[in-house]
Amino acid sequence: KQEVTQIPAALSVPEGENLVLNCSFTDSAIYNLQWFRQDPGKGLTSLLLIQSSQREQTSGRLNASLDKSSGRSTLYIAASQPGDSATYLCAVANTGGFKTIFGAGTRLFVKA
């Protein structure tokens, strides 16, 4: 059974710092891995999707990597801003693509 773990559960950094969020999964037979952002009381917004055949994806200040063999993904945020404060969730889609398993998220606070 696929399990997704995110470390740390919470993170507080000063504005401008580069940071890395970690995600690990137990079953490497995945279709894709997605990173989402969730603001308090809101739905999830897709940030990056990495297909199983890809190693990384980039969007603006965000870069996500995928290492299936080790069951790990990282989300790198460059030059963090207070507006980046949110919960970041990692999710993997298993074979068939219709069941996506989510981690519990990392709550990020960027101090001005």
Added chain:
Amino acid sequence: DGGITQSPKYLFRKEGQNVTLSCEQNLNHDAMYWYRQDPGQGLRLIYYSQIVNDFQKGDIAEGYSVSREKKESFPLTVTSAQKNPTAFYLCASSSQGSYNSPLHFGNGTRLTVT
């Protein structure tokens, strides 16, 4: 603008009552999903539907029911059989499953049962 609309945003019900949460999408997506989110936990899949008139149970389907009579709509009924229904419910959709299509989420319905 295309998107997913969930209504209502907040819902309060007495224990023992069934309640239906609405989810409508205008993204022309084939697949739709219902997730439940509890504090400090990841999202858990309740039901999903790949096409109209077809749906499958997710990991925590007990006490819930769904229908998919139209491509745009995927309502979720929380029945009185659901032992702990108070939670944040999120509806999502994707094109052709989630292989190369990101999940799109609505803004959720917060259900409180007392």
